[in-house]
Amino acid sequence: MEAKELMEKAARFHGHICPGLAIGVLAAKYILEHGYKYSPNEELVAIVDNDNCSVDALQAILGTTFGKGNLVHQDYGKMNYYFYDRRIQKGVKMIIKKWDYRDKKLTKDEKIQFLLNSKPENIFNVYEIEYNPPGLALIEESVPCEICGELVQNSRLMTYNNSDMCIPCYKKMRG
Ligand SMILES: [Zn+2]
Numbered sequence: 001m002e003a004k005e006l007m008e009k010a011a012r013f014h015g016h017i018c019p020g021l022a023i024g025v026l027a028a029k030y031i032l033e034h035g036y037k038y039s040p041n042e043e044l045v046a047i048v049d050n051d052n053c054s055v056d057a058l059q060a061i062l063g064t065t066f067g068k069g070n071l072v073h074q075d076y077g078k079m080n081y082y083f084y085d086r087r088i089q090k091g092v093k094m095i096i097k098k099w100d101y102r103d104k105k106l107t108k109d110e111k112i113q114f115l116l117n118s119k120p121e122n123i124f125n126v127y128e129i130e131y132n133p134p135g136l137a138l139i140e141e142s143v144p145c146e147i148c149g150e151l152v153q154n155s156r157l158m159t160y161n162n163s164d165m166c167i168p169c170y171k172k173m174r175g
């Protein structure tokens, strides 16, 4: 698919068009052109080092979504993207290059056009990486917090003063 069509698909999900979204579109375009495919389940996993607009393009175009558990956010504030595909047992890392067009005083629309007309390889350094995806999402039992009574996933329970509680209650108790 052309970058422009992918951008339209991403914008329907994201709500507006912006340079960040265009960066995500380019990452997704590279992925689709290199043997990785849209993920109805957890076949494809994206690990992202940022939570900016670009990530919405991945969710819309690649099906790597927060809700399915095949989108993992690492809060490092870096424009790095990792993808693993269980169907082809391959992994790739994409690191954004320094934006040389920033100095040229382009308008927002010009930046978007510049990005959409670029080859992903000109925007990202791309590396094949060892196939080492994170585990599949777990379906877990929930139990009531002994303090607030709200249901909480077992693995997120904290124990304090002999009570099992949710993290917000734990934080309050600890002061
Ligand atoms: Zn945006």
Ligand SMILES: [Zn+2]
Binding pocket: 145, 146, 147, 148, 149, 150, 165, 166, 167, 168, 169, 170
């Ligand atoms: Zn609680």
